[in-house]
Amino acid sequence: MESATWPDIGRMDDWARGDSPAHRLDARAKAVATLAFIVVVMSFPRREVSALVPFLLYPVVLTSVSRIPIGEIFRKMLVASPFAVFVGMFNPLLDRQPAAVVGTIVISGGWLSFASILLRFVLTVWAALALVGCTGIYRLVAGLERLGLPRVFAVQLLFLYRYLFVIANEGARMKRGVDARAGGKKALTLRVYGSLIGHLLLRSMDRAERVHRAMLARGYEGRVATLDRSRFRADDGFFVFGCLTAFGVARAWNLSAAIGRLVLGAAA
Amino acid sequence: MHMADALISPAVGGAFWAVSGGLIVYCARKIKQTLRENLVPMMGVLGAFIFAAQMLNFSIPGTGSSGHLGGGLILTILLGPHAAFIVMASVLTVQALFFADGGLLALGCNIFNLGFFPAFVAYPLIYRALAKDRRDGARASWAAVVAAVAGLELGAFFVVLQTQLSGISELPFGAFVLMMLPIHLAIGVVEGLATAAVVSFVAKARPEALPAAVYAPTPGRLRPVLIGFAVAALLFGGVASWFASTHPDGLEWSMFKVSGKEKLEAPSGGIHETLAGIQEKTAFLPNYGFKTAEGESAPEEAAAAWPAVSAGTSVSGVVGGILTLAAAGIVGLALRARAPRAVGGNG
Numbered sequence: 001m002e003s004a005t006w007p008d009i010g011r012m013d014d015w016a017r018g019d020s021p022a023h024r025l026d027a028r029a030k031a032v033a034t035l036a037f038i039v040v041v042m043s044f045p046r047r048e049v050s051a052l053v054p055f056l057l058y059p060v061v062l063t064s065v066s067r068i069p070i071g072e073i074f075r076k077m078l079v080a081s082p083f084a085v086f087v088g089m090f091n092p093l094l095d096r097q098p099a100a101v102v103g104t105i106v107i108s109g110g111w112l113s114f115a116s117i118l119l120r121f122v123l124t125v126w127a128a129l130a131l132v133g134c135t136g137i138y139r140l141v142a143g144l145e146r147l148g149l150p151r152v153f154a155v156q157l158l159f160l161y162r163y164l165f166v167i168a169n170e171g172a173r174m175k176r177g178v179d180a181r182a183g184g185k186k187a188l189t190l191r192v193y194g195s196l197i198g199h200l201l202l203r204s205m206d207r208a209e210r211v212h213r214a215m216l217a218r219g220y221e222g223r224v225a226t227l228d229r230s231r232f233r234a235d236d237g238f239f240v241f242g243c244l245t246a247f248g249v250a251r252a253w254n255l256s257a258a259i260g261r262l263v264l265g266a267a268a
Numbered sequence: 269m270h271m272a273d274a275l276i277s278p279a280v281g282g283a284f285w286a287v288s289g290g291l292i293v294y295c296a297r298k299i300k301q302t303l304r305e306n307l308v309p310m311m312g313v314l315g316a317f318i319f320a321a322q323m324l325n326f327s328i329p330g331t332g333s334s335g336h337l338g339g340g341l342i343l344t345i346l347l348g349p350h351a352a353f354i355v356m357a358s359v360l361t362v363q364a365l366f367f368a369d370g371g372l373l374a375l376g377c378n379i380f381n382l383g384f385f386p387a388f389v390a391y392p393l394i395y396r397a398l399a400k401d402r403r404d405g406a407r408a409s410w411a412a413v414v415a416a417v418a419g420l421e422l423g424a425f426f427v428v429l430q431t432q433l434s435g436i437s438e439l440p441f442g443a444f445v446l447m448m449l450p451i452h453l454a455i456g457v458v459e460g461l462a463t464a465a466v467v468s469f470v471a472k473a474r475p476e477a478l479p480a481a482v483y484a485p486t487p488g489r490l491r492p493v494l495i496g497f498a499v500a501a502l503l504f505g506g507v508a509s510w511f512a513s514t515h516p517d518g519l520e521w522s523m524f525k526v527s528g529k530e531k532l533e534a535p536s537g538g539i540h541e542t543l544a545g546i547q548e549k550t551a552f553l554p555n556y557g558f559k560t561a562e563g564e565s566a567p568e569e570a571a572a573a574w575p576a577v578s579a580g581t582s583v584s585g586v587v588g589g590i591l592t593l594a595a596a597g598i599v600g601l602a603l604r605a606r607a608p609r610a611v612g613g614n615g
Binding site (some may be wrong): 040121152167192198258 | 270271272273274275276277278281282292293295298299300306308309311312314315316317319320323324325326327332337354356358359360361362364365366367368369371372375378398425431435436437438439440444461462464465466468469470473474477480584586587588589591592593595596597598599601602603604
């Protein structure tokens, strides 16, 4: 959540403006499938690794079909990874029970569960980013509202997103001003910081007042109108049904191990 | 600190989704009742402000490091608990969706940890009680620091609790608490100082921007009770960690009783087998523990090791996993090659 990731958000809007079979799916279908995906992935026992691998297909397909740049997804993942990695890396130290044997190498349960955490992290984060990437915040929120998200919260999400860039630009201008005048010093004293951020706050609040007046002038009556009149079509039904079936199958049977046995069996 | 999807079980994630979802519905209803007309754009813009404010840092005297505003407490001071909770929830949602910070399954936990405690515990029970109606000066600063620390410590404690209940990390409860609480003590002091600095600036520059009288003050008679409760909450984390460090067995034993799992390393198989049995029965941790993989795979040489271990299973898992990974990659590339044009298109 550092300033370096700022331009990325705008770029995710560009992703969502594309057109592909994944983009055309109803936001509700994608949201439900993605949530089911995350719940199923996280329902595996903690040392599971191989059975999780087939689940990569979901974010991979979604990302590829909608032509989201994969490098940027990975960069976002890297930025977000410290907490999961930090907490997970204690597992190999704490759980040294032998849990798997590959050839002559014995792998401890801790390493398995650490690998599992990393894989789960990649899967869950990737799926969420792919969902937003091929849907966009406006259609996603509109879809969620139709799924029962309270209107106040839906409106809040859209407003926050809309003004993120405006206020962030104001913050960036301030930062540039500080950098230009600070004479090489990096951080401010608390006093200066308080008045700078205070000014930013007051300007933001003034902007909210102006926005509100402008909204009233344009006939605002409590909801943000979106042009998206997406309907839940048969395709969307098939998509949700197919995803849920696939997740169920992959949850019930370890497909990786099955393929491995098949290949090894054929070779022998 | 944001809870990550990768560390959380569906049961814990779902439970906190339900709690946070309920709170959002409750707050949304309360906001509709207040009828403050400009509240909608104000909430949106202040959420954006929280993001923007994190671009600027101030130096922490004597340490050489720097800090910035966190969000929950100042939002509550500006907007009141209900609106602030909704704004925090929206900020965390945007972080989860666009920054991959936290995650969708963990979103309920994060909204609870970082939204509920500042808005509904730290502000009404600590900040209001300590600061009274002051917005400026030493008293208000102290109130902000104490409230911010308490809010963050409670949030951090719940991160530990949620991680433990999920059972994916192996970190012992006591050690994790000892790690998280001191870090968040420091973060809380920084957050409190930043909040106090900004609030006191606004109080001087434009006092009418601070909604002093919008919320009914805490009834006088309740105040001592609430302060007592707040101090108890503040001490709770410290006592818990002290308890954890002096009586690790006791605490872990109680964790075991609560959640059906124990974090001590037990070398002998007997305890593990009993535990596995208990874990299967505790509905709160479904599938947790030692899965007997592939029912058929014969326990060839694995008698000494794990119930689920068999060389055959592991090898086929590795081989199959690599093949599946390769297949996923090929599918991705193939779909990419087939798709007609780049994102954004003719713009």
